[in-house]
Amino acid sequence: MKYLLIAIAVIGILLFIAASTKSKGKERKPPTYKIPLTEREQSMYWRLTGALPDLVVLAQVSQSAFLKSSDIAVFRTFSQKVTDFVVCDKAFNVLAVIELDDASHRRKKEKDAKRDAVITSAGLRVIRYANIPDIAKVHEDFRAERIKLLEQKVKLATGKTSFEN
Secondary structure, three states: OHHHHHHHHHHHHHHHHHHHHOEOOEOOOOOOOOOOOOHHHHHHHHHHHHHOOOOEEEEEEEHHHOOOOOOHHHHHOOOOOEEEEEEEOOOOOEEEEEEEOOHHHHHOHHHHHHHHHHHHHOOOOEEEEOOOOOHHHHHHHOHHHHHHHHHHHHHHHHOOOOOOO
16 A cells, blocks of 8 residues: 555656646747837837937836835736836936837727826826827927926036026
8 A cells, every 4th residue: 555655646746747847738839039129119219219319218118127116916007017118317217108009009098097097106207109209299298308307417517407597
């Protein structure tokens, strides 16, 4: 009886090892390479970097890279999500989160609104574009941020804000 129990245990261990190395009878395939940005996202990236040369543009950023929460339920609302673009100043302070919506987003308005609400609750701005904007539109959307940056540079250079005499 003792040997029968040992034999069953050994067979069980061998079956477990065999099952854990194969996925439903198929060998596991290694990952393959893919370009990280679609053609449309690449065009948007170059538009943003061209329009905002004094800022840092990051693409395909995990929301957990710029959001945090000690509340696990809140953390789970963003921990597995990726944002199209994050625009930062040179110190990597986030100025805005940019989403480039495609046709599929027409059916995801409620989901997008929830994602935006999580980001804005952290005090960040979300800008959504249905199409790749022209340079003038990007300049307009970042005008306030660029003014703040210029004021900071003036203050550093002169010790005064741009509003002081």
